[in-house]
Amino acid sequence: MRTTPATAVPPDALARRFSAVRALSTALVAPLSDADATLQSMDDASPAKWHLAHTTWFFETFVLRDHVPGYRLFDARWPFLFNSYYEAEGQRHARPRRGMLSRPALDEVQAYRAAVDAAICDALPTLSSDALALIELGCQHEQQHQELLLTDILHHFSVNPLEPAMWPGAAKVPVAMPGPIGWIEGRIGEVSVGIDAADGFAFDCEGPRHTALLHLHTLADRTITNGEWAAFIADGGYAEPRHWLSDGWAWVQANRIAAPLYWAEIDGVWTRFGLDGRRPIDPAAPVTHVSFFEADAYASWAGARLPTEFEWEAAAAGADPLGGNQLDAAGPVEPRPSAGGPAWFGDVWEWTGSAYRPYPGFRTAEGAVGEYNGKFMSGQFVLRGGSCATPRGHVRASYRNFFYPHQRWQFTGVRLAKDL
Numbered sequence: 312m313r314t315t316p317a318t319a320v321p322p323d324a325l326a327r328r329f330s331a332v333r334a335l336s337t338a339l340v341a342p343l344s345d346a347d348a349t350l351q352s353m354d355d356a357s358p359a360k361w362h363l364a365h366t367t368w369f370f371e372t373f374v375l376r377d378h379v380p381g382y383r384l385f386d387a388r389w390p391f392l393f394n395s396y397y398e399a400e401g402q403r404h405a406r407p408r409r410g411m412l413s414r415p416a417l418d419e420v421q422a423y424r425a426a427v428d429a430a431i432c433d434a435l436p437t438l439s440s441d442a443l444a445l446i447e448l449g450c451q452h453e454q455q456h457q458e459l460l461l462t463d464i465l466h467h468f469s470v471n472p473l474e475p476a477m478w479p480g481a482a483k484v485p486v487a488m489p490g491p492i493g494w495i496e497g498r499i500g501e502v503s504v505g506i507d508a509a510d511g512f513a514f515d516c517e518g519p520r521h522t523a524l525l526h527l528h529t530l531a532d533r534t535i536t537n538g539e540w541a542a543f544i545a546d547g548g549y550a551e552p553r554h555w556l557s558d559g560w561a562w563v564q565a566n567r568i569a570a571p572l573y574w575a576e577i578d579g580v581w582t583r584f585g586l587d588g589r590r591p592i593d594p595a596a597p598v599t600h601v602s603f604f605e606a607d608a609y610a611s612w613a614g615a616r617l618p619t620e621f622e623w624e625a626a627a628a629g630a631d632p633l634g635g636n637q638l639d640a641a642g643p644v645e646p647r648p649s650a651g652g653p654a655w656f657g658d659v660w661e662w663t664g665s666a667y668r669p670y671p672g673f674r675t676a677e678g679a680v681g682e683y684n685g686k687f688m689s690g691q692f693v694l695r696g697g698s699c700a701t702p703r704g705h706v707r708a709s710y711r712n713f714f715y716p717h718q719r720w721q722f723t724g725v726r727l728a729k730d731l
């Protein structure tokens with residue numbers, strides 16, 4: 312794992328960052344009861360309580376246990392519960408059964424968080440540079456889980472017929488439909504992609520920096536809207552096999568897919584379920600909760616294709632990764648209509664047509680943290696740009712998210728590309 316050189320982040324600045332990241336997780340679960348925080352609606356989605364405890368386990372294991380002499384585990388039984396997938400850390404509770412963990416209770420998990428937070432803050436001034444780098448990694452890891460916590464609780468609530476709102480939102484102000492897609496000519500020839508160790512924090516899968524060859528192409532200046540997606544549905548997009556990859560068509564048939572996840576047609580009006588409850592779709596807002604299969608089918612229907620991850624990265628390289636609609640604080644999150652101009656970051660993760668595979672020269676790090684990314688490089692596709700649920704400051708142009716092609720409970724959307 313490559314992280315910011317520890318000397319680049321003074322311990323007091325790292326302590327403030329650590330506290331801020333930890334506080335946001337606590338704020339995100341404030342509306343949840345213990346019962347809410349224990350729900351697990353599907354194997355892919357974890358209980359909120361588990362996210363709170365697992366991110367704490369990460370700091371306790373890789374920083375306190377491994378770098379603080381004499382540290383005693385908060386509860387020696389809990390690593391079995393809260394290890395996610397680290398084989399090097401031994402046996403663990405089965406992922407699909409995380410929702411069975413009514414104990415420890417939410418307040419016990421909060422006490423675990425408080426104890427580990429205090430131990431980290433006590434130890435921080437004396438920690439080695441390796442341990443400080445692991446704290447930064449733990450913060451980045453917790454930010455990833457903050458997004459998952461939100462998308463998971465949305466799924467948990469979606470299977471309750473009452474469809475509870477995590478945060479009842481304010482009334483929406485109608486926004487004018489964005490104009491037709493503008494097309495941006497992409498960079499061609501040899502371009503430098505990926506990130507190097509000296510560039511600051513990056514996950515290992517973002518490097519090494521290397522050269523990619525881009526051919527003549529254009530990229531859409533915005534993502535596809537709900538209104539445009541409704542037109543795809545009305546045109547029979549989900550009923551016409553020629554738009555679909557074979558695996559995608561099989562998925563549509565087997566699961567009777569006819570609209571994005573959380574959409575429902577009520578009295579002739581398309582609605583969607585979000586963290587603010589069920590509302591009519593905003594035709595001007597970016598479509599979200601679509602799978603790679605759906606994104607690819609839409610692009611085919613529209614006479615286009617998905618961008619490659621390097622076409623996207625080359626185009627977004629000069630854009631501000633702190634811009635756009637991203638997560639700043641606890642409260643309703645949803646994609647918003649574009650304010651105009653090309654926007655590369657926030658709102659929805661954008662499916663690319665690129666397989667999630669190692670870059671030339673990629674090496675898995677030694678030890679348990681080497682399991683962070685590399686072992687997942689099979690059968691998944693890359694998404695770029697972050698979403699409305701991504702903590703601001705977490706993504707950058709080289710950032711590679713990845714999911715299986717049928718998955719759609721994240722805030723995932725579509726940007727089109729075309730060959731010239």
Ligand SMILES: [Fe+2]
Nearest residue numbers: 365395452456
């Ligand atoms: Fe994790």
